[in-house]
Amino acid sequence: METGKLKRTLSGEINESCTGSEFNLKGWVMHYRDHGGLIFIDLRDYAGIIQIVFDETVSHESFNTAKKIKNEYVISVTGKVRTRPEGTENENLETGKIEIEAKALEILNECEVLPFQIEEESDTNELLRLKYRYLDLRRKKMKDNLIFRSKFNFLIREFLNKNGFFDIETPFLTKSTPEGSRDFLVPSRLNNGSFYALPQSPQLFKQILMVSGFEKYYQIVRCFRDEDLRADRQPEFTQLDMEMSFIEQKDIMSLAEEMFAFIFDKLLNIKLNLPIKIMDYDDAMEIYGSDKPDTRFAMQLNTVSDIFKNSSLNVFKDCLSKKGVIKAICFKNGADLLSRKDIDELLTVVKDFGGKGLAWTKVAAAEEKLKSDKCSAHNAESIYIQKCRLEGGIAKFITEEEGDILLDRLKAESGDIIFYQADSKKIADMVLGRLRLYLAKKYNLISDNKFNFLWVINFPLFEYSEEEKKIVAIHHPFTAPNAEDIELLDANPLIAKSQSYDLVLNGEEIGGGSIRIHKPELQAKIFEILSIKPEDARLKFGFLLDALSFGAPPHGGIAFGIDRVLMLLRNEDSIRDVIAFPKTQKAQCPLSDAPSEVKYEQLRELGIKVIEKDKHI
RNA sequence: GGGGCUGUAGUUCAGACGGUUAGAACGCCGGCCUGUCACGCCGGAGGUCGCGGGUUCGAUCCCCGUCGGCCCCGCCA
Numbered sequence: 001m002e003t004g005k006l007k008r009t010l011s012g013e014i015n016e017s018c019t020g021s022e023f024n025l026k027g028w029v030m031h032y033r034d035h036g037g038l039i040f041i042d043l044r045d046y047a048g049i050i051q052i053v054f055d056e057t058v059s060h061e062s063f064n065t066a067k068k069i070k071n072e073y074v075i076s077v078t079g080k081v082r083t084r085p086e087g088t089e090n091e092n093l094e095t096g097k098i099e100i101e102a103k104a105l106e107i108l109n110e111c112e113v114l115p116f117q118i119e120e121e122s123d124t125n126e127l128l129r130l131k132y133r134y135l136d137l138r139r140k141k142m143k144d145n146l147i148f149r150s151k152f153n154f155l156i157r158e159f160l161n162k163n164g165f166f167d168i169e170t171p172f173l174t175k176s177t178p179e180g181s182r183d184f185l186v187p188s189r190l191n192n193g194s195f196y197a198l199p200q201s202p203q204l205f206k207q208i209l210m211v212s213g214f215e216k217y218y219q220i221v222r223c224f225r226d227e228d229l230r231a232d233r234q235p236e237f238t239q240l241d242m243e244m245s246f247i248e249q250k251d252i253m254s255l256a257e258e259m260f261a262f263i264f265d266k267l268l269n270i271k272l273n274l275p276i277k278i279m280d281y282d283d284a285m286e287i288y289g290s291d292k293p294d295t296r297f298a299m300q301l302n303t304v305s306d307i308f309k310n311s312s313l314n315v316f317k318d319c320l321s322k323k324g325v326i327k328a329i330c331f332k333n334g335a336d337l338l339s340r341k342d343i344d345e346l347l348t349v350v351k352d353f354g355g356k357g358l359a360w361t362k363v364a365a366a367e368e369k370l371k372s373d374k375c376s377a378h379n380a381e382s383i384y385i386q387k388c389r390l391e392g393g394i395a396k397f398i399t400e401e402e403g404d405i406l407l408d409r410l411k412a413e414s415g416d417i418i419f420y421q422a423d424s425k426k427i428a429d430m431v432l433g434r435l436r437l438y439l440a441k442k443y444n445l446i447s448d449n450k451f452n453f454l455w456v457i458n459f460p461l462f463e464y465s466e467e468e469k470k471i472v473a474i475h476h477p478f479t480a481p482n483a484e485d486i487e488l489l490d491a492n493p494l495i496a497k498s499q500s501y502d503l504v505l506n507g508e509e510i511g512g513g514s515i516r517i518h519k520p521e522l523q524a525k526i527f528e529i530l531s532i533k534p535e536d537a538r539l540k541f542g543f544l545l546d547a548l549s550f551g552a553p554p555h556g557g558i559a560f561g562i563d564r565v566l567m568l569l570r571n572e573d574s575i576r577d578v579i580a581f582p583k584t585q586k587a588q589c590p591l592s593d594a595p596s597e598v599k600y601e602q603l604r605e606l607g608i609k610v611i612e613k614d615k616h617i
Numbered sequence: 618g619g620g621g622c623u624g625u626a627g628u629u630c631a632g633a634c635g636g637u638u639a640g641a642a643c644g645c646c647g648g649c650c651u652g653u654c655a656c657g658c659c660g661g662a663g664g665u666c667g668c669g670g671g672u673u674c675g676a677u678c679c680c681c682g683u684c685g686g687c688c689c690c691g692c693c694a
Contacts, residue, residue, distance in 0.1 A: 035657090036650035051654070071644090088652050096654090113645060116628050119655090123629060127686050180694035200694085227693040352620080352690080476694045574687095585687070 006078060012047030016097055018081040025050065025100065026076045026108070028138070029069055030118075039066045042093075043077065043100075046143065051090070051099040052077050062105035072111035072118070072138075078104040126576070131590040133581055145570050145578050148267070152566060153220055155263045156240055163255070165216040165242070170205035172198055172222075177540055179477065182226035184235070192607040198224035201559060203476065204544050206243040207516055210555040211547040215245040220562065229585045231574040232508065232564055236583075242513075243557030249499050249515055252558055253278075253455060256503060256511070260453070268569070276453040276503075284456050289433020291459070294507025295452045297445045301432050304328050304420075307405050313397035315359065319422035327421050327428045329436055330410040334417035335362040337443060343393075346419075349438060355431035359420040360393040363412045388414050437507065451568075454504040458482070461498040462529065470531045475500045477526055478544070479514040480556075486522070493529045503560070510565050513558025520549045 006024035014023060027045035039054040054066040062077075069075065079102040090096035115131075116124040118138050129136040136142055157167070176183045176197035183197035199205075201223045209217045219241045226235060244252060254275065261272040277295075284293050287300045305326045308316045316326055331338075338346075343360055350358040366387035389395075390403045398406070412418060419435060421428040440446050461481050465472045473479065475498060481489065485496040500514035517523045523545065527537045537545065563575035576582035583589050603610065 031654065031656090033653050033656050034650085035653060038651040038653080040653050040656080042654070053652085055651075057651095085652065088654085090654055093654080113627065117644065125624090125628085125686070128628080177694095181692080203694095225693060228691085230693085231688070233693070354690095473694055479694090584685090586685085590686095 008076075010047040011043065011045050011050040011095060014050060014081055014095060014098065014100075016083065019083055019098065020080060022078065022080050022103070023100070024076065024078045025052075027074070029071055029073045029075060032069055032071055034067070039063065039069075041066070041069065041075075041077075043075070044138075046147075048094055050095040051084075051093070052079065052102050053099050054102045054105070058101055059103050059105075062102050065105045065107060066102070069107065070111065072114060073107055074109040074111070076106040076108055077102050127584065127590055130576075130582070130584065133591045137580065142577065145566070145572070146580055148570060149562075149566050149578055151267055152263065152569075153562070155266055156218075156220065156259065159259045159262045160216075160218045160242075163216070165218045166214055167219055168209060168214065168217050169219065170199070170202040170209075170221070174199050174205075177204075179473075179540070184224045184226050187606040187608055189606050200225050201239060202241050203478070204541065206241060206557060207478065207544060207552075207555065208547045210243055210245045211550065211552045213245075213553075215553075217244075217557075218242045229583070229587060231576075232567065234563065234575060234579065234582055235587045237575070238562040240511075240560040240562055241557070242559065243555060245553040245555040247554070247556055249457070249501060249556065252513060252515075252556055253501055256558055256560075257453070264451070270451065272451075272453070276455055278455040278457055281456055281459045281497075285429050285433075289429040289431070289436065290507070291456055292502065292504045292507055292509045293454060293456070294437060294440070294446070295454055296447060296450050296506060297440050299329050299331060299436050299440065299445070301327050301329055301429065301436070302410055304406060304409065307402050307409070308398075311397065311402070313359075313394055315357065316397075316420075316422050324423055325425045325428050327432050328406070328410060329419050329432050330363075330412045331417045331419065331439055331443075332413075333415045334439070334443070335364070335415050338417060346435070350421075350431055350435060353431045353434045354427060355421055355435075356423060358435075359422070361390040361395045361398065361418050361420075362392045363388050363407065363414055363416040363418065364391045365389075365414040388412065390418075394420070448571075450506070452506055456502045456504055457500070458497045459500045459502070460494065461485070461496045462493050464494060471529055473526075473530060474498070475512070475514050477530055477532070477541075478516045478523070480517045480522075481526075489525060489529060499556070501558070503558075505565065505568055508564055508568060509561075510568070511558055511560035513556065515554070515556035518548060518552040518554050520545060523548060 006022065008026050009023040011025060011027065014025075025043055025045065027043045030042040030044040030049055031040075033040040037056055041052040041054070042049050043052050054063045056063045077100060079100040081098055082101050083097060084090075084099050114135060116122070116128055116135070118135060120140055122129065122136070122139055122141075124136075137146065160167075173186060173196040176185065176195060177200075181200055183200065186196040186198065188194045188196060202219060202221055206217055206219075221239055221241050222236050223239050224236050227233070229235065242252075242256075244255075257272070257274050257276045261274055264270040264272050279293065281291060284291055286303070287293070288295075289301050303325055305320060308326050309320060311317055311320075319326060343358075347358045366389050388407050389400075390398055390407075395403075406412070406418070410416075410418060419432070421432050421435075423431065459474055461474065461479065462471045463474055464470075471493060480499045482497045482499055488496040498514060500512065502509050502512040504510065517526065524534065524537075527534070532540075563578055566578040567573075567575045570578055572578060581589065581591060588594065
């Protein structure tokens with residue numbers, strides 16, 4: 001039966017106003033309901049779902065063909081749109097008031113029995129979903145995620161093109177730079193024994209484009225890092241990479257936030273409050289114990305070392321004598337929520353985080369009679385608040401005076417529970433920062449549908465790597481120091497701050513960048529601090545150093561992790577759900593079965609011999 | 618490299634001190650049904666209990682190993 005004479009129409013283009021007209025639809029059979037003399041089909045195309053009715057009395061031929069249909073068959077249907085009989089409308093369908101009365105039907109392709117059912121909410125094991133990814137992507141949620149991604153990318157391009165940016169491609173076959181993460185290597189057939197590396201990011205090339213004079217560059221580009229995977233990390237991932245010349249940190253930051261405001265407005269109809277809040281790296285660590293604070297809930301870290309300077313508690317005393325700090329967080333209304341057993345379990349959690357122990361006290365109301373004192377309602381409350389007391393845990397080691405200052409500083413009230421960490425500042429911040437997130441997640445303190453952006457700036461330029469026993473760059477070696485910190489570089493480089501900035505969304509780092517060094521002399525000094533010998537620097541980054549010596553403009557940039565942003569905007573737990581063909585935790589693709597062994601002949605041509613790992617050649 | 622969880626029908630799961638025939642739901646196959654929409658009703662098929670070894674009269678269950686998946690730490694400038 002010829003059904004293709006009419007131009008194909010999508011289900012989403014048909015509505016009540018089409019009643020009486022004839023259309024041709026093509027798509028997949030979502031549901032099939034055979035009632036004997038009447039067959040219903042929910043036809044799915046990428047725009048939506050519409051009900052087709054096959055009636056023997058309308059078309060005997062197509063009715064008989066319809067008898068053969070099964071789920072996920074691909075069909076072409078021609079028929080008239082009609083309103084459904086009263087009482088049979090389906091409110092769950094956008095097209096639920098109408099249906100297609102099938103006149104002609106063609107089965108374009110059949111479908112084997114499916115390895116799993118195609119449902120809105122899949123609880124199918126992810127390995128199977130990835131193996132049959134094309135089926136998984138037929139699910140509405142996955143389809144919507146990828147279409148959302150497409151629109152997101154389009155809006156980025158629209159915004160940046162409007163702002164004078166050029167989209168310029170950079171090489172995938174490039175030079176291995178062993179700084180940073182592990183490279184994926186690609187053997188060169190024409191240069192036996194030599195290897196390209198897939199780029200960890202287009203960092204060096206985008207800087208060189210600035211030297212070329214393009215001034216505003218962007219690229220939505222794949223980056224490759226051969227490191228272990230996580231829910232938010234894939235070996236290949238997509239960055240929005242940007243670089244600009246003659247520009248300062250604040251300009252890059254405001255451009256970036258305008259871009260997000262533009263996208264949020266167009267895509268989500270959400271108006272972002274600009275400018276986005278800015279936090280110093282030092283404050284982020286001090287208050288949130290993290291360089292990517294989740295500001296959707298409070299439970300901030302407080303330093304309470306001074307309160308306990310004469311503490312009788314040995315753990316506190318010892319810690320302070322070793323120049324450590326005592327920090328505390330207050331879990332609002334946590335006292336009743338956490339049983340003694342829960343607190344004991346938290347100790348295990350804290351030890352996993354690297355903490356030595358977990359001190360706690362609950363906050364209780366003071367004597368009952370105080371509450372009944374005769375005074376105004378306002379005063380009664382203030383008395384009530386002031387007369388909280390600590391109990392349980394380490395309460396007996398805390399004097400009333402210490403407790404009063406502590407309660408005041410943490411703004412703690414009856415029913416709260418306070419956790420303490422006494423350790424080096426670094427460990428105490430880190431442990432409490434992680435405990436804070438753990439508690440928030442476990443006890444649902446984070447409000448949904450909230451998008452909290454935050455800039456974190458003034459990162460240190462360097463840190464000391466215990467493992468490598470040397471100073472290493474926190475961002476990358478081309479990051480410019482703060483102008484006022486340049487003189488620190490000789491005497492005390494570890495306290496120098498950099499002109500770098502991370503954009504944080506809901507506690508996830510979604511992007512980061514810096515103003516780059518554009519003077520060869522300063523770059524040489526940084527390499528010296530990083531113990532990179534001039535000849536090694538030449539070997540690794542010689543082409544960049546050359547470029548910087550030929551009139552490099554001041555420049556800087558930023559890069560955003562597109563997958564992570566999309567994961568947050570789509571409320572997914574993993575970036576795999578916003579990537580069409582992601583890899584498993586072992587970096588394998590169950591669909592294509594990559595990576596795989598290759599023929600000896602291929603290896604021979606490349607001059608490569610595979611040896612058993614961990615055995616010496 | 619390390620820690621945790623996990624693997625039973627096509628799918629999602631249940632199961633048993635170690636003991637005849639390993640269950641349910643959905644899916645699949647056959648039949649019936651003219652207003653369903655996760656259609657319904659009747660009937661049926663479908664299992665190397667991830668793989669290998671051990672203990673045992675007997676293992677899907679216990680032990681050892683191994684492979685895979687997910688989460689996390691390390692790692693990811």
